[in-house]
Amino acid sequence: MHIIVHTAKCQGHARCWFQAPEIFKLDEDGYILPGNIDVAAGNEFRASRGARSCPERALEITRS
Numbered sequence: 001m002h003i004i005v006h007t008a009k010c011q012g013h014a015r016c017w018f019q020a021p022e023i024f025k026l027d028e029d030g031y032i033l034p035g036n037i038d039v040a041a042g043n044e045f046r047a048s049r050g051a052r053s054c055p056e057r058a059l060e061i062t063r064s
């Protein structure tokens with residue numbers, strides 16, 4: 001599972017980080033860092049929960 005990070009949509013809500021801080025890294029201003037995320041199998045539940053928590057839809061889950 002991968003998460004495509006749409007940095008231009010991020011408004012710094014940090015809900016993703018609150019759900020899974022080891023998966024979603026923020027910069028010093030609280031915005032998601034650029035770069036897509038490769039999620040390990042054991043982290044998929046928390047990663048998807050964090051991605052879905054973003055109100056700006058900045059985190060797109062892909063299974064490919």
Ligand code: F3S
Pocket residue numbers: 009010011012013014015016017026030031032053054055056057058059
């Ligand atoms: Fe940004 Fe959404 Fe996370 S706005 S900090 S990607 S919850």
